[in-house]
Amino acid sequence: xxxxxxxxxxxxxxxxxxxxxxxxxxxxxxxxxxxxxxxxxxxxxxxxxxxxxxxxxxxxxxxxxxxxxxxxxxxxxxxxxxxxxxxxxxxxxxxxxxxxxxxxxxxxxxxxxxxxxxxxxxxxxxxxxxxxxxxxxxxxxxxxxxxxxxxxxxxxxxxxxxxxxxxxxxxxxxxxxxxxxxxxxxxxxxxxxxxxxxxxxxxxxxxxxxxxxxxxxxxxxxxxxxxxxxxxxxxxxxxxxxxxxxxxxxxxxxxxxxxxxxxxxxxxxxxxxxxxxxxxxxxxxxxxxxxxxxxxxxxxxxxxxxxxxxxxxxxxxxxxxxxxxxxxxxxxxxxxxxxxxxxxxxxxxxx
Numbered sequence: 001x002x003x004x005x006x007x008x009x010x011x012x013x014x015x016x017x018x019x020x021x022x023x024x025x026x027x028x029x030x031x032x033x034x035x036x037x038x039x040x041x042x043x044x045x046x047x048x049x050x051x052x053x054x055x056x057x058x059x060x061x062x063x064x065x066x067x068x069x070x071x072x073x074x075x076x077x078x079x080x081x082x083x084x085x086x087x088x089x090x091x092x093x094x095x096x097x098x099x100x101x102x103x104x105x106x107x108x109x110x111x112x113x114x115x116x117x118x119x120x121x122x123x124x125x126x127x128x129x130x131x132x133x134x135x136x137x138x139x140x141x142x143x144x145x146x147x148x149x150x151x152x153x154x155x156x157x158x159x160x161x162x163x164x165x166x167x168x169x170x171x172x173x174x175x176x177x178x179x180x181x182x183x184x185x186x187x188x189x190x191x192x193x194x195x196x197x198x199x200x201x202x203x204x205x206x207x208x209x210x211x212x213x214x215x216x217x218x219x220x221x222x223x224x225x226x227x228x229x230x231x232x233x234x235x236x237x238x239x240x241x242x243x244x245x246x247x248x249x250x251x252x253x254x255x256x257x258x259x260x261x262x263x264x265x266x267x268x269x270x271x272x273x274x275x276x277x278x279x280x281x282x283x284x285x286x287x288x289x290x291x292x293x294x295x296x297x298x299x300x301x302x303x304x305x306x307x308x309x310x311x312x313x314x315x316x317x318x319x320x321x322x323x324x325x326x327x328x329x330x331x332x333x334x335x336x337x338x339x340x341x342x343x344x345x346x347x348x349x350x351x
């Protein structure tokens with residue numbers, strides 16, 4: 001790795017760490033972090049004069065912790081960790097799909113991966129599978145994500161143009177959206193409908209460490225599968241014949257990337273809902289900075305996605321207090337105009 005991409009990785013990691021700290025300090029309640037630190041060292045040493053000391057949660061399972069520590073551990077920390085992991089997943093998956101399909105407009109949202117993952121989660125909620133097993137929703141989400149990528153390959157074929165790939169992605173996205181709408185229309189009760197709407201809008205509010213621990217193993221495996229495919233994506237950018245001549249088995253390598261995208265995006269959507277445009281926006285912004293090499297773009301896109309989702313969630317909490325916007329709405333407001341710009345920029349190649 002040359003000095004320029006390495007410097008980019010260091011800068012992205014530094015900014016992501018900084019915004020992560022900002023995320024931990026953002027929220028409707030002020031927290032005395034010195035009190036939290038001392039309380040975590042000695043759970044019995046609760047500062048009764050802290051800003052939130054007057055109302056300890058007597059029914060909380062966090063025995064011996066003050067309210068500041070409970071807010072930090074059960075609200076702020078899981079939200080920040082989910083923002084990082086989900087953003088990294090979407091950025092990494094977007095870069096992988098763009099490299100695999102050799103299509104600069106590919107992404108988990110546009111190509112239907114996120115919507116199909118949301119559809120899987122909605123089906124699990126609709127039929128009550130989530131009450132049978134805590135793994136039902138993430139498994140359904142991952143299955144939906146995998147099926148979407150496979151359907152795109154079947155519809156577009158191997159030697160497809162950008163227009164064909166776009167049409168395949170739009171078709172898959174439209175079918176998933178229509179089935180989600182059908183499930184909403186046939187929802188058995190208002191509670192089920194509100195849960196389904198959550199997957200459509202996307203949010204990491206009111207998530208717990210249990211949600212993070214549930215999704216993390218699947219995301220980690222997905223990240224590992226994608227990151228190990230960097231050399232293949234570099235070779236594939238030179239053409240399928242070149243990749244084969246370098247010893248890569250196209251079917252196996254594609255299967256690895258598809259599995260990685262399905263695992264990571266499905267797990268992310270299963271806890272956050274549909275957060276769109278991150279996988280489309282981030283790789284486009286960072287690609288010129290890594291020399292247009294798909295392999296180098298993977299890690300940079302993961303960090304860039306984490307940074308973008310963190311910034312979006314900080315904005316959500318800072319500018320819309322009381323009636324918080326959904327995270328997916330904010331990313332769509334940013335990504336929608338950017339997508340229109342990409343369409344205008346590439347319209348000559350779509351004809």
